Structure formats: structure tokens, C-alpha cells
Amino acid sequence: MSHTRPLRFVRRGKTVTLEGIAPDRTLLEVLREDLGCTGTKEGCGEGDCGACTVVLGSERDGAVQYQAINSCIRLAHSIDGMALWTSEDLASDPMIRPVDRHSSPDLHPAQQAMVDCHGSQCGFCTPGFVMSLFGMYQNHVCKGAAITREVAVEELSGNLCRCTGYRPILDAAQHMGTLPRMQVDERNLLAQLSALKHAAHAAAEPGSGYMAPDTLDELLAARAAHPDALIAAGTTDVGLWITKMHRQYAQILDVTRARELRKVEVSATRIRIGAAVTLTDAFHALEQHWPQLHRFASRFAGMPVRNSGTLGGNVANGSPIGDSMPLLIALGAGITLASTRGERSMPIEDFYVGYRKNLLAQGELLTAIDVPMPSPHQTLAAYKISKRFDDDISAVCLALNLDIENGIVTRARIGAGGVAATPARARGTEAVLIGRPWSEALATEAGKTLQAEFNPISDMRASSAYRREVLGALLRRFWLEHSGETAVRPALHTLQPMEVPT
Ligand SMILES: Cc1cc2nc3c(=O)[nH]c(=O)nc-3n(C[C@H](O)[C@H](O)[C@H](O)COP(=O)(O)OP(=O)(O)OC[C@H]3O[C@@H](n4cnc5c(N)ncnc54)[C@H](O)[C@@H]3O)c2cc1C
Ligand code: FES
Ligand code: FES
Structure with a gap:
């Protein structure tokens, strides 16, 4: 097994230092097995139930950022240099x-x-x-x-x-x-975190079992030097390969510390989201320009998964039922891949070449996702259909982005998930829409084209027939919602609070 550097984090006001933690051990394993802190529970071991939730604290723009995450699928080494709270700490933490x-x-x-x-x-x-x-x-x-x-x-x-x-x-x-x-006591905590950061930097070893370089150049050099290392971001997919498939990894390259990959940059023409930006922050950036995405974003997994998982991890994983890709296809997003040889960019839909196959070449990493700014005539909607409202994977996901000028559809981009071996662009349906007056008859015709454009499979989430039916229904819903009628009403939010005895 490769040597790993010491893992250091702040807990109950003190620095905890752990030596010899294998790169693929989860935070929950370390808590329960090494530290004997069994207050944090293991239920599902796959990020679903929330029994293992802990809170991480890290420095961000001079303040402490708090994130609830699932410790069962988060790698222990990924919290190096952060503060950690478990349910056992709240009443006894001197901080x-x-x-x-x-x-x-x-x-x-x-x-x-x-x-x-x-x-x-x-x-x-x-x-x-x-x-x-x-x-x-x-x-x-x-x-x-x-x-x-x-x-x-x-x-x-x-x-x-x-x-x-x-x-x-x-x-x-x-x-x-x-x-x-x-x-x-954030002042004290920030001082402790800053001291840890310096210690971690001094201890950084290129070649160790868990590598988490601070810069893109170091990251790409590490990728070139260690082609067999597992690339890990928020490990909300990778974590399950460890806990459920019992895979073992002797060497891991964590992309989430490279500062270039953690940035969101907004210009007049586009939003550039670094591949290691968390889903929480990535959706927040998109919602600044498309507030209607809030409901869709809040249905991507649950909050602890969004706090760890990254946009780049979702795109690189390339699941045909992943949620961000249909949206990014509809938004006209491009991606950038980089290696020590240089950079290349492409439209996101061109990245996928088969079931879980993409164009990442040897030594390459996904570094950024570029989303063009909305056009003045744009109408955008994204829909997720799943069995459960919260924390569930889509049976079908559909994102539609039309420019409607003076009643005519002048541009159309449609992204779909759950209907093919890869996230897909509905080019046939787009062609039916472009250049024609936006009307109920056109929406119905486009819905039929959309149903015929894909040949979805039947699986445990939905049958092929159901998926087809839903595609047509979603196009109709889009028409209804964008012609003055509302098709959806929130349910849970209407639960009224109870009187609490004081
Ligand atoms: C309970 C639960 C619910 C979920 N719900 C949803 C959901 O509703 N919708 C949905 O789409 N997904 C869902 N997911 C899947 C997962 O959360 C997302 O795919 C997430 O975006 C993965 O990001 P990550 O940072 O955790 O990736 P990781 O797990 O770290 O990595 C995923 C893959 O991408 C590769 N990778 C990561 N970053 C890079 C990079 N920069 N360059 C090259 N390769 C890279 C890794 O090697 C790996 O192959 C869910 C997962 C869980 C556990
Ligand atoms: S144990 Fe269920 S989410 Fe971690
Ligand atoms: S199993 Fe714990 S409350 Fe339901």
C-alpha cells in the first residue's frame, strides 16, 4: 500500500492527527472504527438515509463555511485541514x-x-x-x-x-x-484552520497514496505521473464503488483542492464553473440567472450529497440518468478538458460516445463547464420525473430552452436524460420547433416527435412506454406553463407548523 500523509482536522477545539489512514477509507469508518465515535451511524452506506450526516467547517473568503455531508461516502483524507462536528460534539465542543x-x-x-x-x-x-x-x-x-x-x-x-x-x-x-x-468561536477556529493549512502544504507529497494538489499545474502533473490513480472529486459516485462494490484503491488523486477548479467566474457572455465546484455552489451560480431552476436544483439528490458532489463529477461520470447534463445540453454549455499536453473544449453533448464512455484521453481531466448567458428571448425549464420527490434518481429528465421572438420559435435546444445510453440532445424535436409559431398544435407535434426520437429502455425506475409517455407529457406541460397556465403546485411546503409549548 502507498504511504499516505497524516490526516489532520480540528475537532472540539483541538487538532486531531491520524497516521496511516488508507486512501480509500471513508470518514465514517475512521470515526466509528478508529476513533470509537459510534454516535454517527451507518444506515444505508450510500448517501441516501442521512444517518451518517456530519458537518464540516472550512475557510472561505475569510469566514467559516459549514456543510452538512454524508460521512459514509466521503473519503477521510478529503477533510484534511477542515473542522469536523459530529452529533457527539455539539454539547461538548468548547468552541x-x-x-x-x-x-x-x-x-x-x-x-x-x-x-x-x-x-x-x-x-x-x-x-x-x-x-x-x-x-x-x-x-x-x-x-x-x-x-x-x-x-x-x-x-x-x-x-x-x-x-x-x-x-x-x-x-x-x-x-x-x-x-x-x-x-x-470562528476567530479561533479560523486561526486553527490557517495553521493546519500551512502544515498540510509542508507535508504535501506528490506520489503519496492520497494526492490533493493545490493548483491545476500540479494536478495535471500528478495525473500524468500516476495514470492509474483513481480520480476523485466529491466521491458521491466513487464512494459507492467502495462501500457497495467493495473496490479498493491504492492511490487516489483528489481534484477538489486545485484552486482553478473551485472557481465560478462570471463574464458578460458566460458563467465558467470549475469542475470541482460543488453542486450546491454550481446551482446557486446558475440560479442567479435562471431563478426558475431552484426547484429542479433542490431535487438533485439531497443537500448533503450536493454539498460534497461536484458539477464536474456529474459530467465526467456521464450517467444516462444524471440530472445536470440534460440541463447543460439545453443551456448550450461547453466543457474544457486539460492535460500536461494542453487544453481542448467541446459542446457537452459531444463528450459522450457511448454508455458511460466519454472522450477523456489518457492524462486528461475535466477542468471547467462554460454556460452562455441567457438570451433576451429565452424560455427555459427543466423537469425531473422520479418516484420520490426528495433524494431520488430521475426516471426521465427533460430540459427545454427556446427563444421565442414575436411568437416564433427562433432557436431551440433540448436535453434529455433517462431515454438513451448517454445524456442526449433532441435534435429532431428542435428541428420541428425552429422557425414556426409557438402554439398548442406545435407543442403537440413536437411532443410526438420527442416520443419517437428516443428508444428508452425499461428498468426498475420506469418502463420504456412510461418514459415515452412522460416525454410527450412534459412538452405539453412546458406549453401550459409558458402560455399562462400553471401545471405544478408544491405539496410539502403547505404543511402548517404546529404550536410548540414553551
Ligand atoms: C444518495 C445519492 C443521490 C444522488 N442523486 C443524484 C441525482 O438526483 N441526480 C444525479 O445526476 N446524480 C445523483 N447522484 C450521483 C452523484 O451525486 C453525482 O453524479 C455527482 O455529481 C458526482 O460528483 P462527485 O464530485 O461526487 O464525483 P465523484 O464520485 O468523485 O466522481 C465521479 C466520476 O467522475 C470522475 N471525475 C470526477 N471529477 C473529475 C474531473 N474533474 N475530471 C475527470 N474525471 C472526474 C471520477 O473519476 C468518477 O469516475 C446521487 C448520488 C447519491 C449518493
Ligand atoms: S449511512 Fe445512509 S447516508 Fe450515510
Ligand atoms: S428508521 Fe429511524 S426513524 Fe425510521
Whole structure:
């Protein structure tokens, strides 16, 4: 086995240093097996249930960024240089203090609210819920923002089992803000994180079992020198190869530390999203220009998966049922691949050449995704059809992007998922639409063309006939939504809060 550098992170105000952690060990394994911290639970081991949720803290623009993530599929070494909180830390971390120095609550508001609202459930699920609540507390209450019902629903989307019901937990999320305030001593924490960063840089070894270079040049050099190393980003796909397929990896190249890949750059003509930008941040950047994407974005996995997973990982993985590719195809996105030999760019739809096959050559990495700015006449919508609303993979995904000028469709781009061996562009349907008046008759004709354009398979998510039917129905829905009628209404958000005893 390759030598790995020490893993260092901050927990309960102290630096934890662990030696000899194999590159493919998960954070949950290290917590439970090496550190004996069994408060963090393993339910599914695949990012679905949320039992293993922990919160990471890292420095971002001079402040601490808090992210709830699934420790079961996150590699332990990926948290090097960060702060970590588990459910066992909230009441005992000396870095978390009451704002009112005269009060000394026994529990953190994330825990107390679950007690007050009768939200706690089995011993497996409750710790994960509490950690998602802690992340929410840091990101909203501590920043002076109220937790709305919508925020509570969205940010608990990665905690699936609610045997005791949804409402008490949503109530708990909103109740946290009414309890005596607790806050993380960020000044001290940032100083500790900064010290760790310097130590990590000094300890960086090119060739070690877990390589996480800070720059693109170093990353490409490491790729060229270690062609057999597994490329890892947020490991929300890769993690399952380890926990479910029991694959072992002696050497891993983590792309998420390279600063060029972590940037979002906005110019007058395009948004450039670095391949290692998390799905949370990538969708946030897109929503600034297409606010209608919020609902679609919030249905991509659950929040802890979006906080780890990257846009580049989704594109490189190239699943035919992946959600970002149909959207990016419809948006007219391009991608950039780079190696020590140089760079090349292409439209995203040209990247895929077969089932899970793409044009990445030896030594190449995906570095960025470029999305052109919206045109003035653009109408964009993205739909995801899955069995469950939250945290589920699409049976069909469809993204439509039409320019309609004076009632005429002047440009059309349509991306589809779940209908072919690769994410696909519906060129035939686009051809039917372009140059014709936008009308119900045209939408119906285009829907029929779309149904005939692909030959979807039947699998456990949906039958071929159902997928075809849905394609036609989605085109009709697009017509209805963009001709003055609304076809969708949110359901969960209408659940009313319960009175909480004080
Ligand atoms: C519970 C759960 C729910 C999910 N729900 C959805 C969903 O709703 N929709 C959806 O589309 N996906 C979903 N996924 C899949 C996954 O979250 C996404 O595919 C995610 O974007 C992968 O990104 P990552 O950073 O985690 O990639 P990783 O797992 O780290 O890597 C994925 C693949 O891409 C390669 N790779 C990563 N970065 C690069 C790079 N820069 N250059 C070259 N190759 C690279 C890796 O080698 C690997 O082959 C879900 C996963 C889980 C566990
Ligand atoms: S154990 Fe289920 S999400 Fe990690
Ligand atoms: S299994 Fe834990 S609450 Fe449902």
C-alpha cells in the first residue's frame, strides 16, 4: 500500500492527527472504527438515509463555511485541514458557546429543538437529523436569517426516514431560532484552520497514496505521473464503488483542492464553473440567472450529497440518468478538458460516445463547464420525473430552452436524460420547433416527435412506454406553463407548523 500523509482536522477545539489512514477509507469508518465515535451511524452506506450526516467547517473568503455531508461516502483524507462536528460534539465542543455568557444550556439548540418539538426518532436517524439541523443553524440562524418552512424542507432532504413523521422535525428546524443563541468561536477556529493549512502544504507529497494538489499545474502533473490513480472529486459516485462494490484503491488523486477548479467566474457572455465546484455552489451560480431552476436544483439528490458532489463529477461520470447534463445540453454549455499536453473544449453533448464512455484521453481531466448567458428571448425549464420527490434518481429528465421572438420559435435546444445510453440532445424535436409559431398544435407535434426520437429502455425506475409517455407529457406541460397556465403546485411546503409549548 502507498504511504499516505497524516490526516489532520480540528475537532472540539483541538487538532486531531491520524497516521496511516488508507486512501480509500471513508470518514465514517475512521470515526466509528478508529476513533470509537459510534454516535454517527451507518444506515444505508450510500448517501441516501442521512444517518451518517456530519458537518464540516472550512475557510472561505475569510469566514467559516459549514456543510452538512454524508460521512459514509466521503473519503477521510478529503477533510484534511477542515473542522469536523459530529452529533457527539455539539454539547461538548468548547468552541461552541452561548452568546449570553450567563446562560449555560445543556444542549445545542439543534438538539433542544428536537426535544421540545418531539422530533427525535430512532437512535439511527436522530443523530443525522440533528447534524443537518446544526448545519442549518449555522447557515441561517447564526447569520441572522429566519428558517422558513421551505428552507427546512429543502435542507432536510438528505435525511430520509421519518418514522415519527415529518412535521415535528420541520417544527424543530424553525424552533431552533427561538432558543438562546449559541455560536462557534470562528476567530479561533479560523486561526486553527490557517495553521493546519500551512502544515498540510509542508507535508504535501506528490506520489503519496492520497494526492490533493493545490493548483491545476500540479494536478495535471500528478495525473500524468500516476495514470492509474483513481480520480476523485466529491466521491458521491466513487464512494459507492467502495462501500457497495467493495473496490479498493491504492492511490487516489483528489481534484477538489486545485484552486482553478473551485472557481465560478462570471463574464458578460458566460458563467465558467470549475469542475470541482460543488453542486450546491454550481446551482446557486446558475440560479442567479435562471431563478426558475431552484426547484429542479433542490431535487438533485439531497443537500448533503450536493454539498460534497461536484458539477464536474456529474459530467465526467456521464450517467444516462444524471440530472445536470440534460440541463447543460439545453443551456448550450461547453466543457474544457486539460492535460500536461494542453487544453481542448467541446459542446457537452459531444463528450459522450457511448454508455458511460466519454472522450477523456489518457492524462486528461475535466477542468471547467462554460454556460452562455441567457438570451433576451429565452424560455427555459427543466423537469425531473422520479418516484420520490426528495433524494431520488430521475426516471426521465427533460430540459427545454427556446427563444421565442414575436411568437416564433427562433432557436431551440433540448436535453434529455433517462431515454438513451448517454445524456442526449433532441435534435429532431428542435428541428420541428425552429422557425414556426409557438402554439398548442406545435407543442403537440413536437411532443410526438420527442416520443419517437428516443428508444428508452425499461428498468426498475420506469418502463420504456412510461418514459415515452412522460416525454410527450412534459412538452405539453412546458406549453401550459409558458402560455399562462400553471401545471405544478408544491405539496410539502403547505404543511402548517404546529404550536410548540414553551
Ligand atoms: C444518495 C445519492 C443521490 C444522488 N442523486 C443524484 C441525482 O438526483 N441526480 C444525479 O445526476 N446524480 C445523483 N447522484 C450521483 C452523484 O451525486 C453525482 O453524479 C455527482 O455529481 C458526482 O460528483 P462527485 O464530485 O461526487 O464525483 P465523484 O464520485 O468523485 O466522481 C465521479 C466520476 O467522475 C470522475 N471525475 C470526477 N471529477 C473529475 C474531473 N474533474 N475530471 C475527470 N474525471 C472526474 C471520477 O473519476 C468518477 O469516475 C446521487 C448520488 C447519491 C449518493
Ligand atoms: S449511512 Fe445512509 S447516508 Fe450515510
Ligand atoms: S428508521 Fe429511524 S426513524 Fe425510521
